[in-house]
Amino acid sequence: MTKRMRNVAISGIGQTRHRGHREDVNMVELVSEAVEAVLEDSKMDLKDIDCIVHGNMELFEGVHQPDMWHVLGDGAYGKAGFRITTGGTTGATIVCSADHLVASGMYDSVLAIGWEKQEEGMTTTGITNMADPLWEREIQTGAITGTHGVMMMNKFGEPANQAAAEFRVLMADNARKNYKAHLRIEITRKDVLASRVLAWPLRLLHMCPESNGACAILFVSEKLAKKLPQKPVWMHDHVTVHRQETFDLVNMGDLDTHGEAARVLYARNGILDPMKQVGVFEMYDPQSWWALDWLGKFLMLENGEQIEMILNGDFAIDGKFPVNPSGGVVSSNPIGATAIIRVAEAALQIRGNAGEHQVPKDVNLAMSTGFGGTFWTVLHLLGAEKPDK
Amino acid sequence: MYTTDKLPLDQKDCFGKFGLMSIPYRYFAGLFLSEAMIALRDDKKILGAKCEKCDKVYVPPRSRCEKDFSKITELVEVGPEGTVEEITVVNYEEEYFKKFCSMLDPPYTMALIKLDGASTKLLHRIPGDKIKRGDRVKPKWAADDKREAMITDIEYFEKV
Known part of the structure; x- marks a missing residue:
């Protein structure tokens, strides 16, 4: 068992329907859908959420610092926030981060948001930049390997x-x-x-x-989890x-x-x-x-x-x-x-x-x-x- | 000792690779905001999004009120005239901007303009360097066959 300052529960889950085409919404609106869904699922009031952890792939949509831009529609206005971008593990690392932030006692409620609007970018552009410019970038093939x-x-x-x-x-x-x-x-x-x-x-x-979609999870302290209607899932x-x-x-x-x-x-x-x-x-x-x-x-x-x-x-x-x-x-x-x-x-x-x-x-x-x-x-x-x- | 304009790249032992990263993208405005972009192109109208809850009118428009997270469903016409609130004068040409964006010849003024009826400020440009805060300005629209539902459908703002 790892040492935990306190227990952390998942008390809300929200997802978009993941689709190949979402021309009907922009990036911020896509993220809003997941946030709306997690608020509905958890019955949590947005104003009671302390911190937002937000993440997607580096360079995929060609937007610099989307976490800042998405304050327009992810509910982060006036709250603490972090951006996490660790490649394909981004969504998982967001969860690690939200878990730490609640377990440490720093925040009682953290909303973790992962998203991608892949139809808007060029996946390979982002991925090729992980390779060494001198020895590997010109040779590797992106995500496909046998x-x-x-x-x-x-x-x-x-x-x-x-x-x-x-x-x-x-x-x-x-x-x-x-x-x-x-x-x-x-x-x-x-x-x-x-x-x-x-x-x-x-x-x-x-x-x-390649899909377009967003997913948001609400992480809360044990005390708060007891007040929320969903059965808590413990980290x-x-x-x-x-x-x-x-x-x-x-x-x-x-x-x-x-x-x-x-x-x-x-x-x-x-x-x-x-x-x-x-x-x-x-x-x-x-x-x-x-x-x-x-x-x-x-x-x-x-x-x-x-x-x-x-x-x-x-x-x-x-x-x-x-x-x-x-x-x-x-x-x-x-x-x-x-x-x-x-x-x-x-x-x-x-x-x-x-x-x-x-x-x-x-x-x-x-x-x-x-x-x-x-x-x-x-x-x-x-x-x-x-x-x- | 070297400075940024005298990097030692002529020294044959310091190999450097020069690349150009290209990031192709498509950006979808979303159904709600598409209406505002199409209004620029077809009607030469500037639309803002009005939050019913707090009466704030966002220009550029957006579909969520950042403060109360309420969904915005109403577009209202603003401007076309407005007041210059913040300025900076551009005196240089930037190689890549010139290549990939439309640009005015320097000197010109970058301005944050509060259009009549809007609660927020719109970024645009004004020819010349004689603009002051508080000046009243109006849009100079691109010709009918040049407008493509972009902010550049307004070529620039000019003094009323």
Whole structure:
């Protein structure tokens, strides 16, 4: 257990419907929708919120300091505020920050907002700037890579190919139950395997979309949580594991930050068998090949057991260990919001009111992850009971 | 010792790479504010957004009152005349601005103008360097076939 000055609860969750096109609203209006939704969900009065933590991807919409601009519509007027931008993990890091700000006693209520209006920018422009201008920038290809797929194919052969496709189908099945998801498509394993190759064995249907969306979560002190109507979801722990930024030092084929984050989190929280003790897992899966490998890393499966589990349907909403009942990142990816959506969805599952994609059991513990453009991991643990109980 | 205009880049051992970062973007105004942009283009009208709760009229318009978070649904016409509230005189040309933005020849005045009926100030420019705070100004509209629903549909403001 990590040391907490005091307990922190999630008492409100708000999301937009994530869409490929939102020409009807501007960035500020998109964020407003999520803020309006979280105020409605929590019944919190905006004037009682102490601090806003706001984040999205650097450079994606070409707007400098959007946190300042968005005061026009995110309710931050006159409040304390921070901007967080840590690549793909942005949404997850916002949650870490909001958790710290309440746990420390500094604020009683912090509103965390992650958002992206990806149709307005050029994703690759932002991402290419992470690479060294002399050695890497002219060569790298942005977000699309087949390295994990190649590694999995080398290790496990055709069953891996089938499992990656089957996991994509499961995400689509789940997304169709989640009306906020962007891609709610009806696909078969055959469709996935027949879709266009991007970087073998990565195919178009394995890859996440570019979405527009925002997600806001209200974090409050225990005292305040008792006064608010929603069942509180308690923050238990979070672990961030970084790797160096440059490609030569990142083990791209066999990413090691996920496993390290899981080892630390499990050790600190007495988790010996994650699939028994954790009820649901919202994993940041930018593409299904990564999902296939990362399930193994997070769940400590050393011999590719996840392949058979996928083919058995063990990760389905009503399966042994539900993963991404929301449909995951391959179904909705407004990047700056993507990782905070994982936390929101994990919390909804604990609250038990996720809607049609609610898992059919009581969830005591839930995990969620963020994955960054610079190859790092944020892993959260949330619970129905207070962490010190 | 070197200064910013004498970097030692002619020294063959100090390799430097020169790049240009291009950030393509599309910006959607949103349905509500699109009406104000289209009014500039089609009707030569400046619209502000009026908060029903506090009566504040935002120019440029916006769909939320920043103070009370209430949704704004009413657009009202403001100006076209206004009063100069803040100024700064521009005496230089900037290479990239000139390349990518429309620009007046220096010297010209950048001004915050409170249009009649507005609660907030609009940023625009006024030719010349003889403008004072409190001067009354009016828009100089771009020709009918040049307006494209942008703030530059008003080429500049000029003294009444």
